Amino acid sequence: MNQLQPAFTSSMISRRIALKLLGLGTLGTLVGYSRFSKPKPSIYQQDSLSLPYQLNQQKSVVVVGAGLAGLACAYELSQRGFKVILLEKSANLGGKIASWTIEFGQESFQMEHGFHGFFPQYYNLKSIINDLKIKDNFKSLDFYSVVFSPETYSYQPEIFYPSHSAFPWNIIDLAFWSKNCLKWGINLTNINHWQVFQAIAGFQIPKSFDQLDNIAVTDWVKNGFPQGLYDLYFLPFAKSTLNSPDTLSTGELLQFFHFYFFGNPEGLAFNGTKDDMGTSLVNPIVTAIKKQGNEVISEANINQITCENGIITSLNYQSGMAKNNVAFWVDKNPILSNKELTYYGASDRVFLETAKNQETISLTCTHQGCTVNKQEDGTFLCPCHGALYDQQGKVLKGPAKQNLSRYKIQQKNEKSAQLITAHPNSLETPKTLEADYYVIATDVPGIKHLWQLIEGDINPDFTQNIEQLAIANPFAVARFWFDQDFDWKYSDFTSISGYKLIDSITLYHHIQTQFIEWAKKTGGSVVELHAYGYKEQEFPTQEALLNTFEQELYEIVPELKKAKVLHRELVNQKNFSGYPPNSYNYRPQTTTEINNLFLAGDWVKMPFPCGLMERAVSSGLLAANEILHQEGLQRRKILTVRPEGLLNI
Known part of the structure; x- marks a missing residue:
């Protein structure tokens, strides 16, 4: 053998x-x-026949999830004459490439989930960029460095x-x-x-x-x-x-x-964006989708999906940030929990069980989404911007303006609990959507949650495959504004190896326009640090993350020890796709046993080599191509690198 x-x-x-x-x-x-x-x-998928490009009759598609996978799918179908409705649970479109506004002092900036590099073999993502004529939104980063800790390795950069x-x-x-x-x-x-x-x-x-x-x-x-x-x-x-x-x-x-x-x-x-990802990439795609008369709905909470006779017949959702009555499961956090306190969730989605054991309080700060820490006096303090809440979660001190949310515990076991909002503030009747096709293009927690909402006969083996999908260890991004600049002889995005937490450093004041202008005006600098798949037991709280980020940054750039930190932001998530051993065979593919339901996302089993953003985009285009194929339309050409290594030829 x-x-x-x-x-x-x-x-x-x-x-x-x-x-x-x-x-x-x-x-x-x-x-x-x-x-x-x-x-x-290499061309992965191309029709040998010349088929019609546009629909000649009305067909509709509901795409759930406005990350790169959902955006790519919705974009392609919107250009082919489909009536597209794109639903996104978050207020910000783009998923892991979303942007949002943050403020400090008298200024506002666009924050995002971290720097993203665009490589030249991102053929399918580049093809959309070319379609939209937005190549000027990107700039070359010239070269790329990997720097090693002198305490861990004896390697040169x-x-x-x-x-x-x-x-x-x-x-x-x-x-x-x-x-x-x-x-x-x-x-x-x-x-x-x-x-x-x-x-x-x-x-x-x-x-x-x-x-x-x-x-x-x-x-x-x-x-x-x-x-x-x-x-x-x-x-x-x-x-x-x-x-x-x-x-x-x-x-x-x-x-x-x-x-x-x-x-x-x-x-x-590789290239980077001249501005934030929302401005440079997400907004142009969304504009192109809407230009064809389609709908893009943010803050959409799905509460029911109906399946009959092997097809999805309808989907119900409530719009706005109104808390609805949809229950959800969350795992117990054994790292944070102790004899006195029981925590559920992780990273930026943590819940603390109250003394009566009938409710939980969300520890997600209502200001910018950091996780608040319980203090000795019972209050809750945000480690990022100093918001303070009392023992019931009511705001005592800004910048937060809304109280922490509370959730009833409907049922629980040793490993998890099912939560539902304790005080729904809307009695809005759910809206019902009926479409010819449906695409679920969420992250892993999203597809798991939505699959539980499907009412009807579902193949239990396929359900098990969905339930087995893994989530990677948490990902953290810290961005610091300093009152002075520093010398840096490496690339503006540099991988860092050998430190306990930091895996990369990005000099935003060298890359993106808003930070370049701010640095010229103030003489300061904006530095972003990434931690990929860190161990929660080593950094159980966001306060520990921020402190370690800052300490290791000073080891990497000693000059900044003399600088003043003007502001800092933390993004901390546990929703990235996991690829553990023995997961390939059960990973779902684009098509499902439900004839009009398709899947997209970087967790979908891909038939050709791809990674990161290109994997997400390619999965979305594969889903779109399946729908185009069912309608007898020309599929979009999908490209990839050489599909096999030289030793297989």
């Missing part, structure tokens, strides 16, 4: 591997892998320049640029290292998942993986999946690396 084992125990190179390795040079020449003949993107070369030239360029190439730890006489190379350069769907989806990255690399290669590249980029390596499937990591490196013909370059 030719299968890569976790411990790499094989004692000799198989004949098949040897022949593949010996043929790499010739193969590279034959397929045109050179600096002078760059491979082109890694610098990635745009080579615009495909594999293997991008790896050759990397070795040329790297001051650490002699520390990669690669031993060509070591059979284990050849097997690592085979796994990396031989990626294939579903083969790589069949072989390696059952093992976490940290377990896979324990035996026979070049240590320097892991420290320098695999660990920082594995965390960029927003999953911790000890809970990330090795199959998913290989897909990630294939998409960004080994199958990528575009080279190591």
Whole structure:
């Protein structure tokens, strides 16, 4: 059985591997892998026939979720003549790329969920950007750095320049640029290292998942993986999946690396937005959807989905921030809970059980969404902006203006509780939508919640697949405004490795217009720090997150110790998609057994390599294409990188 084992125990190179390795040079020449003949993107899905582009009769679609997946799906269908209604639970459109206004002093700024890089192999996202003619909303970040903690590693910083070369030239360029190439730890006489190379350069769907989806990255690399290669590249980029390596499937990591490196013909370059993501990307897509006469409804709370005879027949929702009577389940938080206090939820969605054990109080600050901390005197204090609430959650001191919400406990068990609002402030009658097609394009908590609202006969096996979807460890973003600038010789977005919390640093006053102008006016700086998939037991509260972020920032940039922190913002969520071992086979696909219901999101099983924002957009376009196909219309061309590694050719 030719299968890569976790411990790499094989004692000799198989004949098949040897022949593949010996043929790499010739193969590279034959397929045109050179600096002078760059491979082109692969076409995943394209109709061979010339089919109609526009509908010739009225058809309607309800898309639930206005993140990138839902936006991409709604955009494509809106341009084809469908009547689209896009529903979003939040007040801010865009999901994980949403923006919102924050204020300090006399000024206001656009805050977002963190810096996002746009890579040249984001073909499907770029195609929408080209459609909308908004390429000028983006700027090149020129180069990319990885900086290592001197207390943890002895590596020099890694610098990635745009080579615009495909594999293997991008790896050759990397070795040329790297001051650490002699520390990669690669031993060509070591059979284990050849097997690592085979796994990396031989990626294939579903083969790589069949072989390696059952093992976490940290377990896979324990035996026979070049240590320097892991420290320098695999660990920082594995965390960029927003999953911790000890809970990330090795199959998913290989897909990630294939998409960004080994199958990528575009080279190591990326752009950022000139303004916030809402202004630069979300708003233009929403405008294009509305321009066709479609509806985009924010603050939409769905409370019922009806399924009859194998199709969705209707959906009910209430609009506005009115608290409705829809119950929801939330898991107990064993890290925060103790003998006296019981907490539910995590990150920016935490609930504290009251003394009577019949209600909970939401600890989400009503100002900007940080999680408040219970004080010794029973009051609740926001660690971000200082809002103070009394023991019942009533505002004692601003900037918050609304009280903390309270929820009744309808039922509970040892692991979770079902909550419902204690004081609904609206008796609004739910609105009913009836459509030809429905697309659920939410995050993982969203699809789990909505699936519980479906009334009708549902395949229990598919329901189990939905329930098994995982959520990654929490993600945190801290943004600091300082009264002075500092010297920085690395990229404006830099990966950081070897610290307890910080995984990246972004200099917003070098990238986005509003912060560039603010820095010119004040002489200050705006710095953003990311923590990908941190461990909750190590940082159980947002106060611990903020304090650690600030402490480690001063280690990275000692000059800022003398600066004054003018303002700080924290974004802390636990809703990113998880890709744990043994999750690939049960991951839902775009189509479902409900004939007019389709799924989209970065948690959907994808038939070709993709990652992060491109994965979300591609899933939305796949859902749109399924609907177009059912209506006999031309599907949108979907592109990807080379779908397989060189060793599979």
